[in-house]
Amino acid sequence: MSPILFYGVPSGCSFGSIVALEWFGAPYRLCRVRMPEDVSGAAYSRLNPVAETPTLLTAEGAAISESMAILNHIGARAIDAGLGFAQHTxxxxxxxxxxxxxxxxxxxxxxxxxxxxxxxxxxxxxxxxxxxxxxxxxxxxxxxxxxxxxxxxxxxxxxxxxxxxxxxxxxxxxxxxxxxxxxxxxxxxxxxxxxADPGVAFAHAVEAGRPENGSAGFEGEVGLDEAVALLSGSGA
Incomplete structure (x- = not known):
């Protein structure tokens, strides 16, 4: 499956991870997490017990939280796209x-x-x-x-x-x-x-609830319960 980024609204710091995924252009999906309603709920806590966004559900079904960890995860895959760098440089x-x-x-x-x-x-x-x-x-x-x-x-x-x-x-x-x-x-x-960047404009549109004109990598949004069920070992 394609990775899923759980982004927080309104105005979560997950905004930067949306922009990063847009710049990368690889397949990904988004899941909207309302703060504080959804982020402190039972479903989201299965992904992130700290009750914060963002969280990235990888293609393998593993959850990664914290913006810096998520950005480094993207960066390791986006070196050829010019967004990250090889370790030890x-x-x-x-x-x-x-x-x-x-x-x-x-x-x-x-x-x-x-x-x-x-x-x-x-x-x-x-x-x-x-x-x-x-x-x-x-x-x-x-x-x-x-x-x-x-x-x-x-x-x-x-x-x-x-x-x-x-x-x-x-x-x-x-x-x-x-x-x-x-x-x-x-x-x-x-x-x-x-x-003025298209990826940033797209992230603004996502937060406003009107995701349009994303990169070729954006594959749409998925509901919270459906996304959480994809967590590896969830038993769903």
């Missing part, structure tokens, strides 16, 4: 370094802002979280701006899985008005370049 190390920064510092900077929004925090506690989050997001953007070289992509002249992951997180400034990305001109140019 400097390029592979640079890609992993960038993915690790995005997965920890860049992603994590938004955590206090999401916590305040999703849990209805008010008053002084909300202000404290907002102040902490604003400082963290600003620092993460400043650090990434310094890491960004003169090339058009995060790692230079070649787009990689790091760019796919970046755009899924960078768009969160729409929900949390804590910085002006214009203060980071390199990141602003990268953001605009990615927003």
């Amino acid at each position: 400097p390029e592979f190390d640079r890609l992993n370094q960038m993915l690790a920064f995005l997965n920890t510092s860049f992603f994590g900077a938004f955590a206090p802002l999401w916590h305040a929004l999703e849990h209805g925090i008010e008053g002084e506690a909300r202000q404290a979280l907002a102040d902490y989050g604003r400082a963290a997001v600003a620092k993460a953007h400043a650090d990434l701006e310094r890491m960004l070289g003169a090339g058009p992509w995060l790692l230079g002249e070649r787009r990689t899985l790091a760019d796919a992951y970046f755009i899924g997180i960078a768009r969160w400034t729409r929900y949390h008005d804590v910085i002006d990305r214009g203060d980071y001109p390199g990141l602003q140019r990268l953001y605009e370049r990615l927003e």
